[in-house]
Amino acid sequence: MVEADEIKHLIEEVVPNAHVILEDLRGDGNHFEVYVESPAFAGKSRLDQHRMVFSGLQGRVDSTIQTFSLRTAAKG
Amino acid sequence: MDQSVFERIRNDIESGDVVLFMKGTPIFPQCSGSAQAVQILGMLGVKYKSIDVLANPSVRQGIKDYSNWPKLPQLFIKGVFIGDNDILAEMCETGEFQKLLVERNIPTNPS
Numbered sequence: 001m002v003e004a005d006e007i008k009h010l011i012e013e014v015v016p017n018a019h020v021i022l023e024d025l026r027g028d029g030n031h032f033e034v035y036v037e038s039p040a041f042a043g044k045s046r047l048d049q050h051r052m053v054f055s056g057l058q059g060r061v062d063s064t065i066q067t068f069s070l071r072t073a074a075k076g
Numbered sequence: 077m078d079q080s081v082f083e084r085i086r087n088d089i090e091s092g093d094v095v096l097f098m099k100g101t102p103i104f105p106q107c108s109g110s111a112q113a114v115q116i117l118g119m120l121g122v123k124y125k126s127i128d129v130l131a132n133p134s135v136r137q138g139i140k141d142y143s144n145w146p147k148l149p150q151l152f153i154k155g156v157f158i159g160d161n162d163i164l165a166e167m168c169e170t171g172e173f174q175k176l177l178v179e180r181n182i183p184t185n186p187s
Contacts, residue, residue, distance in 0.1 A: 046163055047145075054146050062146035067108055070162050 001029030002060055014056030016040045019076055031067040041074035049074070081138040088135070089142075089152050092125035093182055097139045098149040099130050106130060112161040113149040116168055121185025122177065153180055 004024045011034075012018050018038040025031040034053070041049045049072040054061055061068045089095055094117070100106030102114045117124055129136035129148060140146055143157045151158045153176065158164065167173035177184055 046166065047157075047159055050159075050163070051144065057146075059146070062140060068147065069109075071166065 002064055003029060004032070007032065007034070007057065007060075010056040010058065010060075011036055011053055012056075015052055017076060025067070030065055032065060033069045035071045035073075037073045037075045039074065039076050041072055044074070046072065077138050077141050078134065081134045082142070085135060085138050085142050088127050089155055093154055093180075094122055094124035095127065095152045096124050096149055097127045097129055097135070097152075099128070101128050102126050107148070109147065109161040110149045113151060113164055116161070116164055116173075117151075119187060120168075120174070120177070121187060122182060153177075153182065 004022055007022060008020045011020050015036060015038050017040060018036050020034065020036050022032055022034040025033055036049075036053055041052070044052070050070055053070060053072065088097070096113055096117065098105060098107075098110035098113060100110055102118075105111035105114050114126075127135065129139060136148070139148070139150055143150055145157070145160065147160045149161055151160070151164060158173075158176070159167070164173060167176070174184070
């Protein structure tokens with residue numbers, strides 16, 4: 001499991017000027033719904049926007065977290 | 077990645093026009109993301125081949141390395157990685173996915 005705050009910080013570290021909204025869906029640190037908005041996403045494909053977010057999470061999405069639902073937007 | 081795993085994945089990806097790597101099967105999806113992808117494809121009436129990564133741990137890890145994508149499910153259209161259920165859902169909402177299917181000559185049968 002991972003703390004919501006930790007996820008937020010990890011994303012903010014790799015996505016410049018990110019506005020992150022996230023919800024711990026079950027309160028167990030294993031199922032998250034995440035929304036990330038940043039002007040740094042401009043011009044990037046959705047796939048690359050998501051990859052930017054994943055890069056900050058250092059493998060947690062692969063192994064530790066069960067559900068990680070992600071939406072991104074180039075805004076802000 | 078082991079060469080034989082790589083080749084196996086390559087073959088799987090090329091085994092059909094639309095290929096979904098998922099956890100479980102379309103009848104019994106084993107994660108919510110996989111269930112969502114199955115639902116979307118079903119709603120559009122897209123015929124696809126599904127690969128149950130739970131049946132093969134090396135494919136389960138290998139496909140993530142192959143696509144540089146840490147999550148499942150993963151959808152491929154004519155050998156090209158499209159995304160997971162989040163990407164698919166968003167592309168459906170905007171109509172991009174439907175447009176892509178037309179562009180790639182994938183028949184649909186929306187219900």
